[in-house]
Amino acid sequence: MTQSPEVLGARIASRSGRRRFPTNIFGIVPFVGFAILFLVLPTIYLFVGSVQTKTGQFTLDNFAHLTRPFTAAAYGASIEISLVTALVAGILGFLLAYAVIAGGLPGPLRTGIMTFSGVASNFAGVPLSLAFVFTIGRTGFITVLLKSIGFDPYSTGFTIYSKIGLELVYLYFQLPLMVLIIAPAIDGLKKEWREASENLGATSFQYWRHIALPVLLPSLLGSVILLFGNAFGAQATAFALTGGFIPLVTIVIGSQLSGDTLGDKNLGYALAIGMVAIMAVTLVAYSWLSRRAERWQR
């Protein structure tokens, strides 16, 4: 068995130490203890509650009840909004990042856009939803502007307090996040690959079809999955914008927390655990894909 120098070093260090007992492990006890108390234990509480009846007997009914119309609709709405914003932000964010990095725009723009992406991807919640209400709400300035030229968007049935409105708001943090996480992959596209393919007579389409896209595919898929998780776990923005009008999973959990809306605490726990399960799947898929993507980013 081969050992890394670090492992070997640790072995030697512990052997030359005074004690045989692996006391090294105590070094991470504070961190692990903290994580157990404030992260693992709360999740276990939710999990235990989700497989219990009101009187504390074991049951799987709570998970079966997730298929009831109300909770199923909540998952459906959450998944729909997350999927739509992840795909739209994924495509537009990739194009924007490509335009900034390799599209022939002036160099200083890149730093500016990357910094702004850092700001915008963290700009969410209450102020973000307010900003959109002030802009395309009923009295927002774009709405007023459009009305003055004879077109009232609200007459077409559009409203900012709807799914499409919420998706428009989510893009504000989804798109910059895509720009941030896809940028290293675009940086990894070597100029020599393009030159070599051109020297061999490849068209731009052939270069993308056979070289750039296959190289970028794991990064692109991984990023879109991460965006999906980012939108799926969001609560503040949707709550501030619609006040709970659109029953996303996070909104239903929130209203369950402030009052017993489901009429059943254990169903609420199952709802939360279902969410953790979906997030876990997205993270596993993401880390698998990003490990595949790393090959090209040396």
Added chain:
Amino acid sequence: MTGSVDRLHNELDELTRLTPHVRRDRPTRTIIGSWFLLLISIAYFALPLVGTLLFSLRDPGFAAYRDTLKDPQLYKTLGYSFLIAIITVIVSIVLLVPTAFWVRLRLPRLRPVVEFITLLPFVIPPIVLVYGLLTTFSKPPLALTGSSLGSDVLLVCAYVVLSFPYMYRSIDAGLRVIDIRTLTEACQSLGAGWVTIMWRVILPNLRVSILSGAFLTLAVVVGEFTIANFLARPMFATYLQLISGNLAYEPAAVALISFGITWAAMGVIALLGRGRREKINVAGAH
């Protein structure tokens, strides 16, 4: 023999004929497309800010700003939010720097385990985390939500958990580029204890990584709403949510202040990160 040389010449001619054509054509089209996309994006990202600014100015004579700046609640919630954020950053540093250091030095085999724990907050969204915390800490033996101080403690602990992924990544990336083994051995041979090593050698060497993680945490915590709302803490975001239901123009002014805080924090991170390859500015607590 001559035939294959001729073919080679033909191919070279073909290449020289093709290459300038490709070079001349592509960049122009790409550049126009790039500018078009950039301008659309700038419009999309700027308009909500313009809208907020215009809305805040609808109240004549900057009244929205004058009233907002006169409201003691603004300063109280801002002060409280910054205090909570600073405590969060300190606890997070005290917890994570020695852990990341120790794992690299003595427990390299546990690295995946520790990394996995720091990534858990991605899997457990804030709303689920606060649900779990309220379930766990609202009744004995771990009753914390009963008192105001207990809720503050719970709030800080929740934010420390939220800071795990990017704080740990930031610190670990900083540790990777310094030779901690040699540094530690040098310190020990000069008779330094662990506290001296951490405080006078490791921390100063990690300054930039720790600061960029700290400012990201600051930006996230000051704007955080979900956890603060359900723990009923008077944070800045819950204040904004409260006045947005009662007042007309002041929320626009406060929303702009909030954006300014995020901007300032990210500006500091960008300044710190100048000339460095890895940038850690992906958080995501919405």
